[in-house]
Amino acid sequence: MPQTKVLQVNNLVTAFRINKQEYPVLNGISFDVAQNETLCVVGESGCGKSVMTLSVMQLLPANGSVKSGSIKLDGQELLGLRENEMGQIRGNKMGMIFQEPMTCLNPLLTIGYQMTEGLRRHDKGLSKKEAEAAALSYLNQVGVSNPEARLRQYPFQLSGGLRQRVMIAMMMSMRPRLLIADEPTTALDVTIQKQVLLLLAKLKRTMNAGILFITHDLGVVAEIADRVIVLYAGRKVEEGTVRQIFENPQHPYTRGLMAAVPNIAEDTFEIRPIPGSLPNIMEPVGGCSFHPRCKEAIARCKSVIPPLIETSPGHMAACHLVGGQTA
Amino acid sequence: MGRYIAKRLGMMLVLLIGMTFIVFGSLHLASGDPAQMVAGASATEEDIAAVRTSLGLDQPFWVQYGRYLKRLVTVDLGMSYTTRQPISQEIAIRLPFTINLACAAIILAIVIGIPLGVLTAIKRDTFVDNLLTTTSLVGISIPNFWLGTMLMLVFSVRLGWFPSGGMTEFFWTPLGLRQVILPALALSTASIASFMRIGRSAMLEVLQSDYIRTARAKGLGKASVIFIHALKNAMIPLLTQFGTSFGALLGGAIVTEQVFVINGVGTYLVNAINTRNYPVVQSTVLVIAALFILVNLAVDLTYCVVDPRIKYE
Numbered sequence: 001m002p003q004t005k006v007l008q009v010n011n012l013v014t015a016f017r018i019n020k021q022e023y024p025v026l027n028g029i030s031f032d033v034a035q036n037e038t039l040c041v042v043g044e045s046g047c048g049k050s051v052m053t054l055s056v057m058q059l060l061p062a063n064g065s066v067k068s069g070s071i072k073l074d075g076q077e078l079l080g081l082r083e084n085e086m087g088q089i090r091g092n093k094m095g096m097i098f099q100e101p102m103t104c105l106n107p108l109l110t111i112g113y114q115m116t117e118g119l120r121r122h123d124k125g126l127s128k129k130e131a132e133a134a135a136l137s138y139l140n141q142v143g144v145s146n147p148e149a150r151l152r153q154y155p156f157q158l159s160g161g162l163r164q165r166v167m168i169a170m171m172m173s174m175r176p177r178l179l180i181a182d183e184p185t186t187a188l189d190v191t192i193q194k195q196v197l198l199l200l201a202k203l204k205r206t207m208n209a210g211i212l213f214i215t216h217d218l219g220v221v222a223e224i225a226d227r228v229i230v231l232y233a234g235r236k237v238e239e240g241t242v243r244q245i246f247e248n249p250q251h252p253y254t255r256g257l258m259a260a261v262p263n264i265a266e267d268t269f270e271i272r273p274i275p276g277s278l279p280n281i282m283e284p285v286g287g288c289s290f291h292p293r294c295k296e297a298i299a300r301c302k303s304v305i306p307p308l309i310e311t312s313p314g315h316m317a318a319c320h321l322v323g324g325q326t327a
Numbered sequence: 328m329g330r331y332i333a334k335r336l337g338m339m340l341v342l343l344i345g346m347t348f349i350v351f352g353s354l355h356l357a358s359g360d361p362a363q364m365v366a367g368a369s370a371t372e373e374d375i376a377a378v379r380t381s382l383g384l385d386q387p388f389w390v391q392y393g394r395y396l397k398r399l400v401t402v403d404l405g406m407s408y409t410t411r412q413p414i415s416q417e418i419a420i421r422l423p424f425t426i427n428l429a430c431a432a433i434i435l436a437i438v439i440g441i442p443l444g445v446l447t448a449i450k451r452d453t454f455v456d457n458l459l460t461t462t463s464l465v466g467i468s469i470p471n472f473w474l475g476t477m478l479m480l481v482f483s484v485r486l487g488w489f490p491s492g493g494m495t496e497f498f499w500t501p502l503g504l505r506q507v508i509l510p511a512l513a514l515s516t517a518s519i520a521s522f523m524r525i526g527r528s529a530m531l532e533v534l535q536s537d538y539i540r541t542a543r544a545k546g547l548g549k550a551s552v553i554f555i556h557a558l559k560n561a562m563i564p565l566l567t568q569f570g571t572s573f574g575a576l577l578g579g580a581i582v583t584e585q586v587f588v589i590n591g592v593g594t595y596l597v598n599a600i601n602t603r604n605y606p607v608v609q610s611t612v613l614v615i616a617a618l619f620i621l622v623n624l625a626v627d628l629t630y631c632v633v634d635p636r637i638k639y640e
């Protein structure tokens with residue numbers, strides 16, 4: 001089913017400047033998100049998931065910058081846009097929900113103010129009353145009880161789950177084409193997490209938006225993803241539909257991630273984390289960056305970066321051992 | 328909020344009583360015989376003894392302190408040993424000029440210091456930032472009596488732009504403004520620098536916070552992000568600085584008044600110290616301390632307005 005691509009990212013390279021030296025964190029990442037599609041990005045802590053989302057939003061910290069590549073939103077190239085041009089796009093065409101609901105809202109401004117200012121920024125003709133009405137309807141949609149009262153409250157009066165709903169309502173009310181969610185449920189307890197995920201899935205359908213969803217929880221992936229990309233040390237090592245990734249993981253790292261999850265169905269609660277740790281961005285590993293931790297590594301893994309190989313339609317992995325390439 | 332205010336008021340009262348004790352006690356211990364001062368250099372032993380009895384100076388410490396407190400409640404600050412006038416009246420004439428000077432100085436500190444703090448935070452690590460941050464060090468370390476003298480020499484004596492001392496009107500009249508500008512400038516340099524430094528660090532911290540990223544993720548422009556989202560949060564440490572600076576300004580005003588020949592409570596206090604005029608010293612210190620405590624109470628109450636977390640406590 002050919003669908004309109006909302007986001008197309010090509011060969012994205014992002015680097016951080018540390019002690020006057022540039023260290024790449026993303027080494028040429030490509031992916032896209034279609035309308036009404038949820039793309040999940042998984043990978044260990046530190047592999048570059050957040051940096052990827054912030055690169056797309058162009059909200060990187062001061063010492064980080066996109067070095068090369070292309071980021072297109074609805075066909076429009078975002079790299080090279082000026083800050084005020086990005087201001088027209090952020091919120092309006094792409095929204096973002098962050099991991100920490102407790103600190104992501106301004107403690108000194110009311111929920112109502114924070115919900116309406118974005119709306120009024122992107123629609124100059126909108127009156128305060130109209131903006132509040134819109135905010136109310138979205139608070140209702142995300143299941144916030146007593147929304148009129150909430151508008152007059154401050155973030156500290158709301159629980160974490162409520163704040164995250166407010167964040168979602170706030171970003172959705174601007175009707176973006178793309179919603180980026182960076183571990184939006186990690187800080188929430190399980191039942192609320194479930195509600196938030198259901199909500200995102202519903203909103204995606206009703207608004208025909210694309211969702212770029214970051215998580216390192218494979219349970220969450222199974223629940224909401226259409227497609228998945230697996231990130232390792234700033235590279236995409238595998239990509240496929242949820243089925244392909246879960247039923248037939250190709251990359252040893254993906255298989256390692258799967259094994260690290262307790263399998264309730266098979267009654268094995270034992271968790272087997274992948275031994276070793278991510279390479280530090282300041283000491284990159286030659287060849288396949290996963291080879292020091294890979295039990296299946298061969299000589300070539302140490303010297304040659306494996307290209308992405310399509311093993312079946314839509315399913316790609318970057319490993320020397322896939323696609324009949326065994327040495 | 329009611330509980331918060333009640334707590335602040337209670338604390339203020341305790342502080343005030345503590346202040347009276349310290350002021351009264353320390354002067355009681357100080358050397359020099361006030362009875363002799365009152366009686367004059369040519370007085371005989373008997374004269375001095377008579378004065379001592381009439382002023383109650385022969386009574387034990389606690390009795391004297393008790394009497395003192397009792398009079399304070401009725402705003403009776405006693406008589407000046409030297410002029411024989413009620414001290415409350417003498418202070419009432421002078422205090423407005425000191426407050427005038429301190430207010431002018433704090434206004435300068437705010438309107439110059441805070442914008443510079445915001446500017447240096449936004450322009451972090453650039454030439455402008457480095458220049459201003461270094462200059463602020465000079466501002467903090469420059470003694471204000473020296474700066475005051477220099478300002479007076481250049482702008483009053485040489486250029487004749489401002490009167491070279493004295494204060495007869497308040498800063499909102501044209502003459503009052505010309506009278507206050509040099510002393511306020513000399514007095515406020517350290518506070519300008521403090522406001523700038525606190526403003527800078529507060530802004531830097533706030534600008535890194537998650538809610539600023541959220542504000543930017545909504546597509547808000549630079550102005551809204553800085554002036555609505557960031558500055559409001561940075562106001563909290565700045566408010567604290569306001570209370571501290573006001574205390575420093577009152578202390579500095581004592582010296583500045585001397586330099587610019589302003590007849591405020593600072594001059595009054597220094598003269599009283601020189602003549603061992605105990606009741607005047609006590610009362611002036613007490614009034615200055617009370618003023619400082621009141622301003623800090625006002626600061627505490629302002630937190631309520633700025634920070635909803637306190638308002639709804």
Ligand SMILES: Nc1ncnc2c1ncn2[C@@H]1O[C@H](COP(=O)(O)OP(=O)(O)OP(=O)(O)O)[C@@H](O)[C@H]1O
Nearest residue numbers: 016025044045046047048049050051052061063281
């Ligand atoms: N401001 C920064 N300066 C230098 N390095 C940074 C900065 N921000 C992130 N990094 C580095 O970039 C790499 C990727 O970080 P990122 O935050 O994207 O990880 P992540 O995949 O989101 O991890 P998590 O699951 O813990 O959120 C890490 O090695 C991190 O140390």
Ligand SMILES: [Mg+2]
Nearest residue numbers: 049050051182
């Ligand atoms: Mg992250």
